[in-house]
Amino acid sequence: MRVVFMGTPDIAATCLKRLIETDAQIVGVYTKPDKPKNRGMKMEMSDVKKVALEANLPVYQPTTFKDDAVYEELKALAPDVIAVVAYGKILPQRVLDIAKLGCVNIHASILPELRGSGPVQWAILNGMNETGVTAMYMAAEMDAGDIIEIRKTPIEPFENAQSLLDRLALIGSELLCDTLKAMENGTTTRTPQAHDKATYAPMLTKELCPIDWTKNSRQIIDHVRGLDPWPVATTQLDGKRFKIYAVRPTEKTTDQAPGTPIALTKQGLEIACGDGEVLLITQLQADGGKRMAAPDYFRGHPIAL
Known part of the structure; x- marks a missing residue:
């Protein structure tokens, strides 16, 4: 079976690696163009491109599919199936119509829940206990195609977005x-989505980062782990900005105002939060500094309590 694979980040690279191990004939790999990274502005290729080049697969990096030449180039590959995993580009209908058996998308949520670009992070941010992966036939509307199969998995209480993404x-x-x-054998099924039950997982932005300490401890824990490794939760302590990577609940209560540092222990910094609860910050990073255990940081940088 002739397959064109489309994807960009690490979750897509994992899928491509597994696909390479099968007997599928991968006739082309599409991924987003290389982009400059960090202060040196060195051009960096996507995770998918790295895997494709290692496997000597042809790589295509168009900026748009509206270009007729790009469309014809893809059509000439004569794919039986186009497989899409977190590609990051909208495919027009004429592209969806190229593959003989259809275009299939792997999406990291239990559709129709959490359509969009950030389903893994928003599953945690929303305090969900379960998520999964959906295989679906692609439609013109984003993440709205007929469902082929869903595989579910629990979300562990303290795993962050990266560890959940790795599992998914x-x-x-x-x-x-x-x-x-199954597509090759003609044994797939199609189940239309319940569009009236759709929810959305919009792109993450840095505006989400600041912690609202008036929320309860569980909500703040979900906020921190949902934004790790990017864009990372933040807060102000002693007039300084910190990225917060890990927090833990305690059995303590307080009448201090939410956001007030209460005590520094061997485990971390205790902070008052909503409903009189107390949270423990265990890992953080000061602006311009390195990620480290909270007790280690405050040992060298005392905080007013």
Whole structure:
């Protein structure tokens, strides 16, 4: 079966690695163009491109599919299936119509919940206990196609977005390969989504970062782990800005105002939050500094309590 793969970040790279191990004939890999990174502005290729080049697969990096030459180039590959995983580009209908057996998308949520670009992070931010991966036929509307299969998994109480993403990538890679085999055999099923039950997971921005200490401890814990590793929760302590990477609940209560530092212990910095609860900051990073354990940082930088 001739497959064109489209994807960009690490979850897509994991799926491509697994697909390479199968008997699928990967005739082309599409990924977003290289982009400058960090202060040196050195051009960096996507995770998918790195995997494709290592496997000597042809790589295509168009900026748009509206260009007729780009469309014809893809059409000439004559794919039976186009497999899409976190590509980051909208595919016009004429592209969706190229593949003989259809275009399949792997999406890291239980659709129709959390359509959009940040389903893994928003599952945690929303305090959900379960998520999953959906294989679906692609439609013109984002993440709205007919469902082929859903595989679910619990969200562990303290895992962050990166660890959850890593687990979902493995689930998604197996689901993709199983789905392509079913498409080849003509055994897939199609279940229309309940569009009236759709929820959305918009792109993450740095405006989400500041912690609202008036929320309860569980909400703040979900906020911190949902934004790790990017864009990372932040707060002000002693007039300084910190990135907060890990917090833990305590059994303590307080009448101090939310956001007030209460005590520094061997485990971390205790902070008052909503409902009179107390949270423990265990890992942080000062602006311009390194990520480190909270007790280690405050040992050298005392905080007013």
